[in-house]
Amino acid sequence: MKITLHEISKAFGGRDIFTNFSLDIESGMHLCVCGPNGMGKSTLLRLIAGIEVPDSGRVLIPSGTRLGYVEQELTPEAQQTPLLTYVLDVVHDWNEFWLEWEQATRDKDEARIKQLMHRQSELEASFGYNPEQRAKTVLSGLGFSQEKWNKPLGELSGGWRERAKLARILTAGADILLLDEPTNHLDIDAVEWLEDFLKNFQGVLVFVAHDRVFMDHVSSHVLYLGGSKPLFRKATYSQFLKLQEEYEVQRDRERKALQDDLQKKMAFVDRFRYKATKARQAGSRLKQVKKLEKELEGYRPEPKRKELRFSWPQPPHAEKLIFHAIDLEFHFPDGKRMWPRLNFSVYNGQRVAFVGHNGCGKSTLIKLLAERLAPTGGILQHSTSARVGYYAQHQMELLRPDMTVLAQMRNMSDPHTTEEELMSVLGLFLLGQNFFDRLIGNLSGGEKCRLVLASLFLKRCNLLLLDEPTNHLDLESREALASALKHYEGTLVMVAHDRWLLSETGCEIWALDEEGIHNYASFAEYDEIHHAQQAAQETPAQAQPQATQQAQVREDKNAASRTGLSRDEVKRLRREQAEARNALHKKLKPLKEQYARLEKELDAAMTEEQETEQKLADPDTYADKALSTKLLARYEELKGVCEDLLVRLDSLEQEIAAAEKEAGK
CATH class of the missing domain: 1.20.5 (Single alpha-helices involved in coiled-coils or other helix-helix interfaces)
Known part of the structure; x- marks a missing residue:
């Protein structure tokens, strides 16, 4: 299996993106497509996916190939669909397979049974024997807690919805995966899980990314778009450079x-x-x-990669103590507390990066430091000498749509900034001369974000507070940002998931979780300790490298031949194994469905029991004798219902376990 791009040409707005471009992407290849923004990386994925058509040339993909590409928008129907159901919708229905199997067995149709056995191997290789477990594994790996599994997608934030779309594609068991910046919206743990998943993926992977560590860990080949012609190399990204x-x-x-x-x-x-x-x-x-x-x-030199030619203005003097937190707390309106009471200090010149899983409160904490939010408990002291430069994604809303880029930049910068400095920094963030007279209202979201970030370079700040500063930046701009931050002499506090940036800027790592803040001297120290802790928590089975489904199937096929059985005996053995799995599936399906139904009934009964108990604890309830008598009777009834359901569930658990044990003999 391979993808063939044969002399494709594609132009947008009068600019040639590809001209007579040809490339074979072979089976097993993990191709990283990289280069500056606007060079055609996403266009290439859409051409392969068939969403766009080349102006000339052909994209050839073998018929029957299953292709995974993340959809751009969720339909209204999908918005109402529970997360786990949405992810499982793309998985083959095993029930349909077993119905066909039963029919072929009844008809004693040997040819059809042979076809179905082959199809079974393919299905197991693609989806596993338990696709629901596969979906749950993917969702857990991408950071979804179990409480989110049954939530409709419409109730999730934009970032979590993007993760859901990625989970659906990874669960589907595609032959070709096309991923456009898959690490967006992922925290470090989720990115590392995704790396392991993709490294074990045996099909064709074509992905666009700006995360250098991810690119190095996942890629086997690189296609660089941004020179005089596309450059293709068998290498990781660092090797390519x-x-x-x-x-x-x-x-x-x-x-x-x-x-x-x-x-x-x-x-x-x-x-x-x-x-x-x-x-x-x-x-x-x-x-x-x-x-x-x-x-x-033919020997014209390739355009040089952008180099940072910028030096920070000398930051104004700041006091020694920048922040001092004593028993700091923050509660949301619903009463939810972000973390236990925090106690910490940040000193002048210190460099700190907050990391942790999404939702742990990193952005909330940096908003407290920036005084965009007020604590709900404790004390947070700010230095009176701090001149703050704050960056967050929402700040693009503060830009004036009727101003030009150059005028807006001038408006946001220090009054002493020269015109040359303005233009230099705008160019650094891919907002060069052709952008200077463009209206803010005509910029994309990413361009607006880069403009706000660029403005910080020209403010004479002695304190930078940055919330995910690498979003919307290509590799070269990330490198420029890292170089600038490395040479910044003021105090730096940021939220970031880009491991390369965290290493390059020499930040201390403050990891946030439900226990509070854990301090590490560097990202290397955090990475080493964090992985050691994860390994210690894994069971021996989890710690083993995850074999791919394809490898397991090959091993199953080879096992019989190693015993010296004849071909007919091998066929008989495999048929008996398939029939045993069929019988187990038929036996377990109603039991598991009944178990799920009883679990749901138990949840409802326990919830009502708790609510009734709260009402009975209220003295006002007893002012109405009839009501209190009714509630007491219902409370006793619910206790009995819950006990009965627990007994029935326990019995079902034993029955399911016994059936599985018997099948494993």
């Missing part, structure tokens, strides 16, 4: 050698072209010169 540097050095040597040869031949032509005795030789040299000139055209 090194290879490309060596390649450019070699090409530069060859270019200079060609130039020297051309100059010598041209000098001969100029000297002898008008001498009769040398005219013929001069003409021959002139032909060689023209050939060399044409050859030199």
